Amino acid sequence: MTKLKLGPLEDQKPVKLTIELPAAVFRDLKSYADILTRSEGATTPTDPAKLIAPMIERFMATDRGFSKVKRAATNPSSQIRS
Numbered sequence: 001m002t003k004l005k006l007g008p009l010e011d012q013k014p015v016k017l018t019i020e021l022p023a024a025v026f027r028d029l030k031s032y033a034d035i036l037t038r039s040e041g042a043t044t045p046t047d048p049a050k051l052i053a054p055m056i057e058r059f060m061a062t063d064r065g066f067s068k069v070k071r072a073a074t075n076p077s078s079q080i081r082s
Contacts, residue, residue: 004032005058033051
């Protein structure tokens with residue numbers, strides 16, 4: 001079985017956002033959704049649009065620079081050191 005970075009998607013109340021993606025990125029997103037559907041053994045295809053938020057969330061969660069600056073912003077007593 002393929003190990004993907006995204007697991008089952010949580011059902012949360014969405015915030016509407018309109019974006020434009022390059023065609024190649026959308027094709028890859030559709031492919032990712034197909035692979036995710038097969039790896040979960042689901043009978044209903046995964047909507048590629050539902051992958052965007054978890055992918056962005058995962059990206060930000062694993063971005064050390066972003067985490068460091070975010071921590072410093074929420075904790076003004078700490079200082080950012082390069």
